[in-house]
Amino acid sequence: MIKNKINILISGVVLLVMTIMFAGQFKAQAAVIAPPDEENDADNDGVTDDTDMCLGTDFDANPLEKHYAWLGGERFMTTDPKTKLLVASNYFLTDTQGCACAQILEQKSGNNNGEQKYDCSKGTMDNFIKNN
Numbered sequence: 842m843i844k845n846k847i848n849i850l851i852s853g854v855v856l857l858v859m860t861i862m863f864a865g866q867f868k869a870q871a872a873v874i875a876p877p878d879e880e881n882d883a884d885n886d887g888v889t890d891d892t893d894m895c896l897g898t899d900f901d902a903n904p905l906e907k908h909y910a911w912l913g914g915e916r917f918m919t920t921d922p923k924t925k926l927l928v929a930s931n932y933f934l935t936d937t938q939g940c941a942c943a944q945i946l947e948q949k950s951g952n953n954n955g956e957q958k959y960d961c962s963k964g965t966m967d968n969f970i971k972n973n
Contacts, residue, residue: 888939895940904960911941945969
């Protein structure tokens with residue numbers, strides 16, 4: 842049985858987590874999360890302005906396998922190599938101090954053409970987090 846987990850943010854207040862089982866069954870859970878702090882988080886990315894290195898955070902493109910993109914919410918997403926579906930990664934937007942992949946690449950030296958096309962590699966994510 843193949844499972845796919847989908848996280849949906851509804852109005853910034855409720856996070857709906859749904860597990861779809863392709864055998865026709867599904868389970869849904871809802872959890873209340875804090876609404877955006879508009880007074881202390883100008884770009885509403887969940888990282889307060891006093892720790893946000895990248896004001897104006899914008900969404901990245903869909904990542905390939907072994908690459909990471911911020912598509913909204915608290916985690917970066919990646920593509921599962923087996924199912925080819927988007928899944929949440931172990932990287933949080935707070936880990937990158939409010940910087941999406943495109944913003945990380947703007948600060949990275951060297952040739953980033955591949956990552957600009959396919960989003961941030963694990964090495965880029967790890968180095969950025971370690972050095973900031």
